[in-house]
Amino acid sequence: xxxxxxxxxxxxxxxxxxxxxxxxxxxxxxxxxxxxxxxxxxxxxxxxxxxxxxxxxxxxxxxxxxxxxxxxxxxxxxxxxxxxxxxxxxxxxxxxxxxxxxxxxxxxx
Amino acid sequence: xxxxxxxxxxxxxxxxxxxxxxxxxxxxxxxxxxxxxxxxxxxxxxxxxxxxxxxxxxxxxxxxxxxxxxxxxxxxxxxxxxxxxxxxxxxxxxxxxxxxxxxxxxxxxxxxxxxxxxxx
Numbered sequence: 001x002x003x004x005x006x007x008x009x010x011x012x013x014x015x016x017x018x019x020x021x022x023x024x025x026x027x028x029x030x031x032x033x034x035x036x037x038x039x040x041x042x043x044x045x046x047x048x049x050x051x052x053x054x055x056x057x058x059x060x061x062x063x064x065x066x067x068x069x070x071x072x073x074x075x076x077x078x079x080x081x082x083x084x085x086x087x088x089x090x091x092x093x094x095x096x097x098x099x100x101x102x103x104x105x106x107x108x109x
Numbered sequence: 110x111x112x113x114x115x116x117x118x119x120x121x122x123x124x125x126x127x128x129x130x131x132x133x134x135x136x137x138x139x140x141x142x143x144x145x146x147x148x149x150x151x152x153x154x155x156x157x158x159x160x161x162x163x164x165x166x167x168x169x170x171x172x173x174x175x176x177x178x179x180x181x182x183x184x185x186x187x188x189x190x191x192x193x194x195x196x197x198x199x200x201x202x203x204x205x206x207x208x209x210x211x212x213x214x215x216x217x218x219x220x221x222x223x224x225x226x227x228x229x
Contacts, residue, residue, distance in 0.1 A: 035215035037154075044204055044219035045146075045154065050212040057217075088154055092214040096168045098144070098156040 004101035023089035033092035111135035118223030131205030139183035142208035
């Protein structure tokens, strides 16, 4: 089973700053099946990025994804107040299962 | 409006059973693969189960295999999760989520979740 490790666990930044979140896989992952989600307290997750770098419908262009193989990242170019949340990466594997990373919390500094 | 609404959560004793429901509206449910994902209090997301549009391909996480059963009725736009032999570690918010094939098998629509508490 592929394990996704996200870092850092918590990112303390100010509005307007750039955030870079990392997702590392225990073995190579197809970029086509790597996604990122945002979750705010008391809410369901929201799909941000699919296929490692494609934005889902309605997602602002300050969100971008990149990476391949075992290393992926989510970048928020300039943090808006509504961007402070927990972010999860997810992959779909050859065993027809899905796994999530443990999450990165982006908090206001 | 595109929507998924879960129901059926509650308090159940260890070893008990519970059946969760997910009602879909606003999209072609009969053409969509569906998933259950759970989140224990204060923890991260855990994928639980998948069922394809025709109920032919069904998969489970190892943690629930043999205890949980996913099913659907496309005529009723409904998805279910039958949970048996429940354990304390099954305590979580359970979400249903649509799989979007064109989005690399990501989950693009989520319900608001229903809470399941397993405790004596």
